[in-house]
Amino acid sequence: MLVIQHKSGLFFHNKGRIILFESEQEATYFMRLFSQYASYMVAQTGDPMGMMQVTRVLTTECQILPVTFNINTVECGTVLASELLQKVG
Numbered sequence: 001m002l003v004i005q006h007k008s009g010l011f012f013h014n015k016g017r018i019i020l021f022e023s024e025q026e027a028t029y030f031m032r033l034f035s036q037y038a039s040y041m042v043a044q045t046g047d048p049m050g051m052m053q054v055t056r057v058l059t060t061e062c063q064i065l066p067v068t069f070n071i072n073t074v075e076c077g078t079v080l081a082s083e084l085l086q087k088v089g
Helices: 024-043 048-061 081-088
Strands: 002-006 017-020 062-066 078-080
Touching: 002 017, 002 024, 017 081, 024 048, 024 062, 024 081, 048 062, 078 081
Parallel strands: 017 078
Antiparallel strands: 002 062
16 A cells, blocks of 8 residues: 655545555556646636646655555544545546
8 A cells, every 4th residue: 555645744635534545556646636636726826836836746745655554543544545536537
């Protein structure tokens, strides 16, 4: 299992639950979808610098890493990315 983690220590999450990925390809796909969504939302504000910041943060400040905690006992809970992607697709 893998997670996407920001350099601050925060994980990509959904409703507070840490999102788990079964492969690096799945995590990369999820990051690409998130980048598209975030870019769209920033574009709505009319801030061209914000668009570049979204890309910079995702490419330089976030990493795909192996899970280093017990997914069954983490207090905030977890969710598989595949479950979230089914809802989108």
